Amino acid sequence: MKIPIILVLFLFWYYFEFAYSQSYNAIFSFGDSMSDTGNLCVNGNPSSITMAQPPYGETFFGKPTCRSSNGRLVIDFLAEAFSLPLLPPSKASGSDFGKGANMAIIGATASDSSFLQSIGLGSKIWNNGPFDTQIQWFQQLMPTFCTSSQDCQDYLSKSLFVVGELGGNDYNAALFAGWSPDKTSTYTPQVVQYIYNGVEKLIGLGAVDIVVPGVLPIGCFPIYLTIFQSSNQGDYDQIGCLKKFNDLSSYHNKLLKQALSKLQSKYSSTRIMYGDYYDQVYQMVQSPQSFGLTYSLKVCCGASGQSSYNYNNDARCGMSGASACPDPQDYLSWDGIHLTETAYQSIANGWLKGPYSNPAILH
Numbered sequence: 087m088k089i090p091i092i093l094v095l096f097l098f099w100y101y102f103e104f105a106y107s108q109s110y111n112a113i114f115s116f117g118d119s120m121s122d123t124g125n126l127c128v129n130g131n132p133s134s135i136t137m138a139q140p141p142y143g144e145t146f147f148g149k150p151t152c153r154s155s156n157g158r159l160v161i162d163f164l165a166e167a168f169s170l171p172l173l174p175p176s177k178a179s180g181s182d183f184g185k186g187a188n189m190a191i192i193g194a195t196a197s198d199s200s201f202l203q204s205i206g207l208g209s210k211i212w213n214n215g216p217f218d219t220q221i222q223w224f225q226q227l228m229p230t231f232c233t234s235s236q237d238c239q240d241y242l243s244k245s246l247f248v249v250g251e252l253g254g255n256d257y258n259a260a261l262f263a264g265w266s267p268d269k270t271s272t273y274t275p276q277v278v279q280y281i282y283n284g285v286e287k288l289i290g291l292g293a294v295d296i297v298v299p300g301v302l303p304i305g306c307f308p309i310y311l312t313i314f315q316s317s318n319q320g321d322y323d324q325i326g327c328l329k330k331f332n333d334l335s336s337y338h339n340k341l342l343k344q345a346l347s348k349l350q351s352k353y354s355s356t357r358i359m360y361g362d363y364y365d366q367v368y369q370m371v372q373s374p375q376s377f378g379l380t381y382s383l384k385v386c387c388g389a390s391g392q393s394s395y396n397y398n399n400d401a402r403c404g405m406s407g408a409s410a411c412p413d414p415q416d417y418l419s420w421d422g423i424h425l426t427e428t429a430y431q432s433i434a435n436g437w438l439k440g441p442y443s444n445p446a447i448l449h
Contacts, residue, residue, distance in 0.1 A: 110168050110295070112186040112231070112245040115161045116220045116284070119154040119424060120251050120299075121190035123161065124175035126213065127152035129191070136404030137192065141387055145414055145427050150404075154192065156387070156414045157427030161188065161248060163434035164447075168246070176223050184231045186245070189223045191215035195259070196252040196280040202259065205273060210259035217252055217284040225291070242292030246447070249285055251299045251363060253277050253338055262313075267330040271337050278341040282349065289353050297437065297447060298346055299361030300339035305331030306371045308385045308395035309422040325372045326383055332368075339364055357449075362442040366433055367425070370418050377432050379418050386410055386417035386426060397422040 115121050119137070132138035135152065142150040146157030152175075153159055162172050165186065173188035174181035181187075193213040195202065202208045215223075232238035256277045260270040285298060304310050305328035314328060323329050343360055350358045374382040387410040389398035401407030403421035411417060420426045425433075436442030 110170065110244060110246045111241055112184065113161070113165055113168065113170055113173060113248065114186055114224060114242075114245060114293075115173055115188040115190050115248045116217060116224070117190035117248070117250045117252055118194040118255055119190075119192040120254075121159060121161050121188065121248070122152065122154065122175070122192045122194075123159070123173055123188045123190070124152040125177045125188065125191040125215070126193070128175050128177040129213075129215075135192075136402060139404035141410040142404055144410065152192075154424040155420050155427055155430065156410070158430060159427075160430045160434045160437070161190075163431050164246070164248065164438070167434065167438055176220075176227055183227050187224070187227055189215075189220035191220070193255055194220065194252065195255045196277045196284075197256050198280070201276065201280075202256070207259045207263060210263050211255070217249075217280060221284055221287055224288075228291075239292040243294045245293070245295070247288055247293045247296040248361075249288070249296060249298045250281070250361070251301050252281055252284075253301050253342075254304070257301070257304070257334060257338075261310075261331070267334040271334050274334070274338050274341055278338065278345050281342065282345040285346075285349060285358070286353075289349070289356055294355065295357045295359075295447075297359045297361045297443065298342070299363050299437075300342050301335045302363045303327060303332045303335050303368045303371070305329060305333075305335070306368065306383065307423055308383060308388070308397040308419050309399070311383065311395050312393055312397045312422070313399065327368075327371065335364055357445075359437075359447060360444045361437050362444065363433065366436050366442040367418070367429075370429060370432070374418060377418075378415075378428065380413075380416040382418045384417065385419050385422045386414045387421045395422070 127138050137154050138150045138152050165172050170185050173186045176187045176189045194215045196217050198216045198218050202211055232241045310331055346358050370377050371382040385396040387403035388396045388408050389401040390396050414426050415428045417426050418429050438447045440446035
């Protein structure tokens with residue numbers, strides 16, 4: 087019996103679209119506010135955290151969940167792509183971590199507190215969840231889903247690890263303390279080394295498939311464009327982003343890609359993927375319509391009309407004086423430093439299928 091060609095085409099489409107939906111036991115996430123699904127609120131007082139106030143979370147969840155967006159994050163879309171539950175924050179007691187856990191926490195740094203103190207920035211960091219500490223949290227969870235060293239190795243080798251982005255808050259601490267991007271970049275090798283060391287620890291625990299994103303083009307973020315506004319047009323590139331700040335991000339990503347290449351060569355049985363936040367977000371700013379967006383440098387949730395970017399540091403999203411736009415699906419930036427659900431979904435797709443992950447997660 088001949089199979090109709092349309093059925094053959096459908097089966098091919100179905101396979102390539104969904105064949106990987108059960109390919110991972112779990113997803114384990116590390117990072118900062120780009121990935122946190124609630125750890126800061128579990129650890130702190132939600133009433134004092136802007137991300138725990140409306141209108142955060144309004145688009146998908148209908149309420150704040152301590153995610154720094156109007157809805158889901160990249161990590162949420164990755165979980166959905168593999169038919170896994172949205173990752174519970176690792177600090178949420180009573181949660182089932184058998185299908186994954188999220189160690190990320192808002193404000194996290196790649197480097198540890200002793201390093202930041204040694205360069206005079208210890209007082210600028212306001213939480214205790216750097217990457218190395220997040221790995222400790224992960225190790226504390228491991229007995230809940232594996233019982234022996236071999237059992238853990240087997241389980242984790244069939245899980246997806248997403249590490250980052252990390253480094254953004256290391257640079258925020260320096261830049262908001264008045265350091266120039268050039269001075270800040272002198273510490274980039276150490277920041278990247280902390281990421282390298284942490285990923286190597288995870289490999290030692292059993293991680294095989296690991297996505298390590300770079301940092302974003304911070305010179306295109308409304309918070310930076312507002313705080314570091316310049317009268318010198320030479321400070322801006324052709325699409326309105328601050329060049330020196332983007333140069334810092336690019337330098338970090340260059341060193342990170344070199345570090346990941348070194349790790350891949352050292353551990354040939356692993357599959358280390360570089361998640362390219364920078365290029366995709368920069369292209370979203372440059373050509374928002376290509377990604378289904380309209381506004382690339384204006385904030386959706388902020389102080390509407392108070393600046394050309396709708397950003398006011400004294401009336402940030404979740405604070406008095408701020409409000410959300412009625413059409414967040416048209417915006418790249420949610421609150422001036424974090425992105426909208428629409429943008430995060432596009433980024434997740436770019437990592438899953440390419441071209442914004444090297445290599446793509448799906449293979």
